[in-house]
Amino acid sequence: MAGGYIIGVDTGGTFTDTIILNTRGEVHIGKAPSTPPDFAGGVIDSLGEAARSAGLPLRDILRDCLLFNHGSTAATNALVTWRGAKTGLITTRGHKDVTIIQRAYGRVVGLSDDEVRHILATNKPRPIVPRSLIEEVTERVDYSGEVLVPLNEEEVRSAIKRYQDQGIEAVAVCLLWSFMNPQHERRIKALLHEMAPEIRVTLSSELVPVLGEFERMSSTLANAFLSVTVDRYYTTLARLLRQEGLRARPLIVQSSGGLLPIEESSARAIQSIGSGPVAGLVGAQALGALIGFGNIISTDVGGTTTDVGLILEGKPQMAMEPSVSQYPLAVPMVEVTSIGAGGGSICWVDDHGIMHVGPDSAGAVPGPACYGKGGTEPTVTDANLILGYLDPDYFLGGAMKLDREKALETVEQKLARPLKISPLEAAAGAYDIVNGNMVNAIRILTVQRGHDPREMVLFAYGGAGPIHAVAYGVELNVPLIAVPAAASIFSAYGATRMDILHKYELSRRMVAPFNPKAVTEIFEQLESQAKRDLEKDGVAKSAQSLHREVDMRFVLQVHEVSVPIRGKTLVAADIARLSTQFVELYEKMYGQGTALPHADMEVVRFRVSAVGKIPKPPVKPQPAGRSSAKHAIKGTRKVYFRDSRRNGGQSRAIRSGRLIATTVFDGLSLKPGNRMEGPAIVEYPTTTVVIPPTHVAKIDQFMNVLIR
Amino acid sequence: MKTNGKGGKANGRRAEAGLDAIAFEIVKNKMLAAINEAGAVLVRTSASEVVVTVREFTQSYYTSDGHLTLTGGGILLHVKSIADIVRYLIDNYEHTIGINDGDMFIFSDPYLGGMHAPDQAIVAPIFWQGKRVGFCASLTHIPDTGAIDAGGFCPRATEVYQEGIRLRGLRVMRGGVRCDDVFNTLKAAVRLPDIVELDVLSKIASNNVLIRRAQELIEKYGLETYLATNRELIRYSERLARERTRKIADGQWRSVTYLEHDGQQPNLFRIQLTATKRGDRLILDYTGSSPQAATSINATYHAAMGCAFAILAGRLFYDIPWNEGILRPLELRLPDNCIINAQYPAAVSQGMPAGGGVVVFAVQDVLSKMLLASGDDLRRESSGVFGWSVHAPVMSGSNQYGNFFIWPTMDECAGGMGARVDRDGVGTAGTIQTPKVRIGNIEEYEQRYPMLFLFRREEQDSAGAGKFRGGAGGEFCFMLHKSSTGYIDIMLSGAGCEPAIALGVAGGLPARQGRFVKVKDSDAAALLRQGRIAQSLQELTGEKEMLPPKGYARIENRDCFYLAWHGGGGFGDPLERGPELVRQDIIDQLVSRRFAECVYGVVVTGANADIDRAATARAREEIRRQRLAQAA
Amino acid sequence: MGRRVLEHIEIDKDGNGHKVYRCAKCGTTLGPADKGFKEYAVVKEASYSHYVDAGILATRSDRFVLREFYCPKCAVRFDVESVVKGEPYLDIKIRDD
Numbered sequence A: 001m002a003g004g005y006i007i008g009v010d011t012g013g014t015f016t017d018t019i020i021l022n023t024r025g026e027v028h029i030g031k032a033p034s035t036p037p038d039f040a041g042g043v044i045d046s047l048g049e050a051a052r053s054a055g056l057p058l059r060d061i062l063r064d065c066l067l068f069n070h071g072s073t074a075a076t077n078a079l080v081t082w083r084g085a086k087t088g089l090i091t092t093r094g095h096k097d098v099t100i101i102q103r104a105y106g107r108v109v110g111l112s113d114d115e116v117r118h119i120l121a122t123n124k125p126r127p128i129v130p131r132s133l134i135e136e137v138t139e140r141v142d143y144s145g146e147v148l149v150p151l152n153e154e155e156v157r158s159a160i161k162r163y164q165d166q167g168i169e170a171v172a173v174c175l176l177w178s179f180m181n182p183q184h185e186r187r188i189k190a191l192l193h194e195m196a197p198e199i200r201v202t203l204s205s206e207l208v209p210v211l212g213e214f215e216r217m218s219s220t221l222a223n224a225f226l227s228v229t230v231d232r233y234y235t236t237l238a239r240l241l242r243q244e245g246l247r248a249r250p251l252i253v254q255s256s257g258g259l260l261p262i263e264e265s266s267a268r269a270i271q272s273i274g275s276g277p278v279a280g281l282v283g284a285q286a287l288g289a290l291i292g293f294g295n296i297i298s299t300d301v302g303g304t305t306t307d308v309g310l311i312l313e314g315k316p317q318m319a320m321e322p323s324v325s326q327y328p329l330a331v332p333m334v335e336v337t338s339i340g341a342g343g344g345s346i347c348w349v350d351d352h353g354i355m356h357v358g359p360d361s362a363g364a365v366p367g368p369a370c371y372g373k374g375g376t377e378p379t380v381t382d383a384n385l386i387l388g389y390l391d392p393d394y395f396l397g398g399a400m401k402l403d404r405e406k407a408l409e410t411v412e413q414k415l416a417r418p419l420k421i422s423p424l425e426a427a428a429g430a431y432d433i434v435n436g437n438m439v440n441a442i443r444i445l446t447v448q449r450g451h452d453p454r455e456m457v458l459f460a461y462g463g464a465g466p467i468h469a470v471a472y473g474v475e476l477n478v479p480l481i482a483v484p485a486a487a488s489i490f491s492a493y494g495a496t497r498m499d500i501l502h503k504y505e506l507s508r509r510m511v512a513p514f515n516p517k518a519v520t521e522i523f524e525q526l527e528s529q530a531k532r533d534l535e536k537d538g539v540a541k542s543a544q545s546l547h548r549e550v551d552m553r554f555v556l557q558v559h560e561v562s563v564p565i566r567g568k569t570l571v572a573a574d575i576a577r578l579s580t581q582f583v584e585l586y587e588k589m590y591g592q593g594t595a596l597p598h599a600d601m602e603v604v605r606f607r608v609s610a611v612g613k614i615p616k617p618p619v620k621p622q623p624a625g626r627s628s629a630k631h632a633i634k635g636t637r638k639v640y641f642r643d644s645r646r647n648g649g650q651s652r653a654i655r656s657g658r659l660i661a662t663t664v665f666d667g668l669s670l671k672p673g674n675r676m677e678g679p680a681i682v683e684y685p686t687t688t689v690v691i692p693p694t695h696v697a698k699i700d701q702f703m704n705v706l707i708r
Numbered sequence B: 001m002k003t004n005g006k007g008g009k010a011n012g013r014r015a016e017a018g019l020d021a022i023a024f025e026i027v028k029n030k031m032l033a034a035i036n037e038a039g040a041v042l043v044r045t046s047a048s049e050v051v052v053t054v055r056e057f058t059q060s061y062y063t064s065d066g067h068l069t070l071t072g073g074g075i076l077l078h079v080k081s082i083a084d085i086v087r088y089l090i091d092n093y094e095h096t097i098g099i100n101d102g103d104m105f106i107f108s109d110p111y112l113g114g115m116h117a118p119d120q121a122i123v124a125p126i127f128w129q130g131k132r133v134g135f136c137a138s139l140t141h142i143p144d145t146g147a148i149d150a151g152g153f154c155p156r157a158t159e160v161y162q163e164g165i166r167l168r169g170l171r172v173m174r175g176g177v178r179c180d181d182v183f184n185t186l187k188a189a190v191r192l193p194d195i196v197e198l199d200v201l202s203k204i205a206s207n208n209v210l211i212r213r214a215q216e217l218i219e220k221y222g223l224e225t226y227l228a229t230n231r232e233l234i235r236y237s238e239r240l241a242r243e244r245t246r247k248i249a250d251g252q253w254r255s256v257t258y259l260e261h262d263g264q265q266p267n268l269f270r271i272q273l274t275a276t277k278r279g280d281r282l283i284l285d286y287t288g289s290s291p292q293a294a295t296s297i298n299a300t301y302h303a304a305m306g307c308a309f310a311i312l313a314g315r316l317f318y319d320i321p322w323n324e325g326i327l328r329p330l331e332l333r334l335p336d337n338c339i340i341n342a343q344y345p346a347a348v349s350q351g352m353p354a355g356g357g358v359v360v361f362a363v364q365d366v367l368s369k370m371l372l373a374s375g376d377d378l379r380r381e382s383s384g385v386f387g388w389s390v391h392a393p394v395m396s397g398s399n400q401y402g403n404f405f406i407w408p409t410m411d412e413c414a415g416g417m418g419a420r421v422d423r424d425g426v427g428t429a430g431t432i433q434t435p436k437v438r439i440g441n442i443e444e445y446e447q448r449y450p451m452l453f454l455f456r457r458e459e460q461d462s463a464g465a466g467k468f469r470g471g472a473g474g475e476f477c478f479m480l481h482k483s484s485t486g487y488i489d490i491m492l493s494g495a496g497c498e499p500a501i502a503l504g505v506a507g508g509l510p511a512r513q514g515r516f517v518k519v520k521d522s523d524a525a526a527l528l529r530q531g532r533i534a535q536s537l538q539e540l541t542g543e544k545e546m547l548p549p550k551g552y553a554r555i556e557n558r559d560c561f562y563l564a565w566h567g568g569g570g571f572g573d574p575l576e577r578g579p580e581l582v583r584q585d586i587i588d589q590l591v592s593r594r595f596a597e598c599v600y601g602v603v604v605t606g607a608n609a610d611i612d613r614a615a616t617a618r619a620r621e622e623i624r625r626q627r628l629a630q631a632a
Numbered sequence C: 001m002g003r004r005v006l007e008h009i010e011i012d013k014d015g016n017g018h019k020v021y022r023c024a025k026c027g028t029t030l031g032p033a034d035k036g037f038k039e040y041a042v043v044k045e046a047s048y049s050h051y052v053d054a055g056i057l058a059t060r061s062d063r064f065v066l067r068e069f070y071c072p073k074c075a076v077r078f079d080v081e082s083v084v085k086g087e088p089y090l091d092i093k094i095r096d097d
């Protein structure tokens, strides 16, 4: 990696973050407001900020950029705000209700246990395509892939005409058994291209060629819905970056935890769902590995949402049954839970005199009242300003002045007066409530699944995370809270720690004894595609690695166990080993004696993961120095703290609190080994760490803030 | 602390001495996490579709003397009765064959617990340092019992002896080692030995998880905390359940639900339920219900109790930990020799779905009315009855690969939700008793069985009408495809084919009945060859035979089989429904124009279904006039 | 405001302090609360077969009836019973003290 830059950019709902790393290990960061719904402008702004901090023209940096890795909320945002394409769905005659019936469980997809149990309050998600826009065409393929009824092209043509009349922009095509025989889907695509080239098409047999029409159709539909928006974004972004001088091909963070080139990401829009938060989680994994933690609760508090993820034994947790907004998605996804709580979350009082925070957000525009950009609702950021956690003159390193008077005024008017308390108490209440919301989200992932937070470390990042981390960490009883050095741009950092990852899957049923030749052939077919793609991605042979896997089960089971396969051309002995390996893995998962070695086994799915290792910027530890942090003291100010017991999070009663004279440290002046006792505030240009009187913080050799 | 029904405050934090609130919360949540984890293991290792897809399984924890402390996840019908099984185990085996560490015991006797012989439970003691500290159990519905009919639902059975092997606590694991004698005996008794064996193993795997997690908890939090949490859990739920019950209006409600056809004759049975609510007590009295039948549609006491538990848990106590405590406010009065309290050796294999299933409807019906008469927060929990047709045809025969299969078809579990007081019910929504129920993908069915599905969809006009309508039910139709023998057999086991059982509330209409139809000598295959896929019964030639709700049918090569399952009941008077909502239902193809006019008095015109306001006003006025006129 | 019994039925006191049923929709007093409210409603009863044409029910039956209860004044439907012909009214008794 001779001379050149590695750039990570993460677009969140409120801010777009950039990290620029060079081969000497130097780091420059930039932050700019996101620009929804067309996020590309914010990316360029953010890059500009980082270039400015590096003191170089952006054009020079982009020209010498080796890798440009990007995580973006574009897909997630389009889904959540329902800004997808006007979408149609073509399916097999007799089966247009697949995404309406949703196998009956669409009602509970992704819900917590508590939500599931209140059955009368559950609903199916809003359909992406209403029944009146679903087109059935006459055609039928059976389980073996045999065509029973040829495709009625006349029906397809008239369906396309109706779609044109209705202004449909994207069409999902999902026919029964198309993963066994894709010819009808391909023909429909050809007809769409011929008659309506303006309509974007997603074929289920190309996106997710796996058994199970509901999950396949749901994924195909979500992809079609997002395809236009996401493609428009990536196309614009690629063009802008080229104009600014970028020569490298941008790589996009995928929900699988890997990267894909931007063109390919356009065709697989659903894989960019949650792309930013996943990058953050990969960053947490990398940082955890560096500083010696394998079990991590990672929390990313942004402007509009807080994303929570888990690393267990050094690995990000993959979702068992991936879904988003109650739509099942049959693609591999790192599990990240999002809640509507962030710096921009609006605080409000209901008719019963109860204060709530979120889920509505003031976003970047107009933003919190204290931004002075026309925001009239009190937000968490306003509360943090009133409580003294934020310095009005040092927000974004002073780049943006905060208006404390405006914050006080809205908090007084919208919260304090209706509640008949002081603005300070109202702000403290808002702070407690938002922290409580975060605790609940984390508990669902940890305590409710039997993972004890007391045995995990809490990573807090995102611009607003370190302000709240100790407060919610205390309630969770975590022994250590870590604020990464790159906290405010951590997802951007994470994006620079990833590799290219393609996954190829094929559903094919084979009953043991397996034919080694047939198995080899399927893998070779998947791998030739994988190699082509990695080559297209520009991955050198030496950096390529392919991993084979089959999903196996006992005949008639429904769920499978994934069994890795080594070796290229498989022979009888490899195949025999496969069965033994399956039984071993099975018993490891489910207990000694639970397998049934004499029963028939089958393979139902073949999978190849193709990894293209990409270079990572170096991270060098710095020697620890003195513990005194006196040199970094900027001053003192009055900061509000609850009179909290150290481990006593359970009481919900309003607790007393007061303003305490608190030392403020300049984060950029701190050195490894420095130690700060609470109450203390550590200010970085893009984030602020709040250390209550009960806690002590230390700077480690990678400049992370570790709080106990 | 003695609660004795008087209960404390609902904050539930007041626990027994030495048990702090945080430890209680964590241990409780960890037990629930273990239950979910064990459920995932069952789903992933079982070979029965009823388990994997339809989620007919339970896992739960019990105290050392056999009281249910926590359950969740799968199906709610059986959990209460497993406590009775655990107590049977203790009473009969503790001092005889012994209950030792690493032992597991297998049960499948509906007169001890469960609903019918296919409900197979494996109970395991949990030991800590040589001392028994509790029990856990896993139950699944197995695909065959060796009964006179494949699948274990037996319309022709007249005694329980014909309904398959009944196990009363054979030791299937001894000191952690599997007992091959038991496995071999069981496998010799059933039609699908490998699948049944896998299902036994999957429950052993599930129990292993429950035991391991409990031991980890004890190791970490101490035995005393674990035991105290288990005891406190029941009292905690009881306090909250009594508090909730107290909020319901005091009064008495009566409901009559019907069960048609006993498997041999179209006899009619009635289940009369009188619900009396006083203070924190709820009495469900079935006096007046029909005597037990000569055939297998009877339910045992356990089935009747389990159905009541499921509905109360899902609809009234949804936010309270599910255990024995929530049943403490309840008194169940069942007359002897009654259709839902059959006496040994009556046949009971269809008691769930049939007899017991009807209890599910009856309890919902009275509960919804009770809640409507209560305060606003409880009124919101009222709804039309959920459509769940207990409509399970069990198909068997030879599949396209020449292997014998048994498929209990459970698509009716995608019944419509009853209408809510402020919203329509969800269409093809699932059931109360199995909160996470699923139906299979058509591709899964077609891969396993010799069938080709012409259609599966929500059925138009199937939901109960009302100010808010129920959710739609569904329908499917298949033809045989690549059958290796040219036929399959169907054992029918349904209710609600004649009486409408998904009732409305407060003037809402019931959902229409479910149906089984056989199309004899149809032209479905010939149509396919001509490039057409029949989309309704009308499009098929051939004799259409309405099959009885219970009995037998054979589907041969040219035949088709059609099934329609229930939508949910409606809420309130349909004339109070906004015409815009009716129009949207027409656009969404949920309601036909004719239905809209006749039932809602809403008239639409043209391709856009524009509302004809004047005609709508006239139609509604005419309906009101007829309502009052006809009575005279 | 009276005490709700069903969505459109409530128990209230009349001018003399006697408990009476009222239609919650139109306010009409139906009669003294010492009997079931259904005694005061307009009742329409017809066999299932009658409901098949409109599509409300799918299967004919002559032994089953739907029994509908209406407000005699405003014709709002209070309740619907689905019973075998001859089944006594399914009563609701609210204890109101």
Ligand SMILES: [Zn+2]
Pocket: C023, C024, C025, C026, C027, C028, C071, C072, C073, C074, C075, C076
């Ligand atoms: Zn009236």
